Amino acid sequence: MEKSRRSFLKIISNILGGTLVAGILAPIIGLIIHPWLKETVYGTEDFIGIGKLDDFPVGIPKKVAVTSSKMDAWNIFEGLVMGSVWVIRQKDDSLKVFSTNCPHLGCGIDWANDVSRFLCPCHEGVFDVNGKTISGPAPRGMYSYRTKVENNTVFVDYKNIT
Ligand code: FES
Numbered sequence: 001m002e003k004s005r006r007s008f009l010k011i012i013s014n015i016l017g018g019t020l021v022a023g024i025l026a027p028i029i030g031l032i033i034h035p036w037l038k039e040t041v042y043g044t045e046d047f048i049g050i051g052k053l054d055d056f057p058v059g060i061p062k063k064v065a066v067t068s069s070k071m072d073a074w075n076i077f078e079g080l081v082m083g084s085v086w087v088i089r090q091k092d093d094s095l096k097v098f099s100t101n102c103p104h105l106g107c108g109i110d111w112a113n114d115v116s117r118f119l120c121p122c123h124e125g126v127f128d129v130n131g132k133t134i135s136g137p138a139p140r141g142m143y144s145y146r147t148k149v150e151n152n153t154v155f156v157d158y159k160n161i162t
Helices: 002-037
Strands: 047-052 062-071 076-089 095-099 110-112 117-120 125-127 133-135 144-150 153-161
Touching (some): 047 062, 047 076, 062 153
Antiparallel strands (some): 062 076, 095 144, 110 117, 117 125, 125 133, 144 153
């Protein structure tokens, strides 16, 4: 009788011990294998969609925000505004995309429709519709980005400025 009671208690003890160990190990194993089973980092793609080609009028610069979603090991950022760009659709539907930041000291550049020029308010920098410096202290023309159009959507290579 005493022996069967001990055996019973030993079995119960092993079951409880095993459950406890499994309860501790399961989350640790899950944490270790999680990166292999699921994408844990994104938002580092080169080209980001900025709108439909038809949204951009031919010959008139349009300023658009560049937004992306990003996830790192701990956080998810949805609709993160990365910055903005000036987009000029050409007659042949090719695109020129410029940074909104001045190549002099980084102030925001605006398009002045009345004079058909990009103007930087900080030190009176002036650029033509192709981003070329007309006057002011900027050492170069406006920074630009590579673009591509797929399925009528415009993408900009926002990571690589030229
Ligand atoms: S920052 Fe634009 S001209 Fe100086």
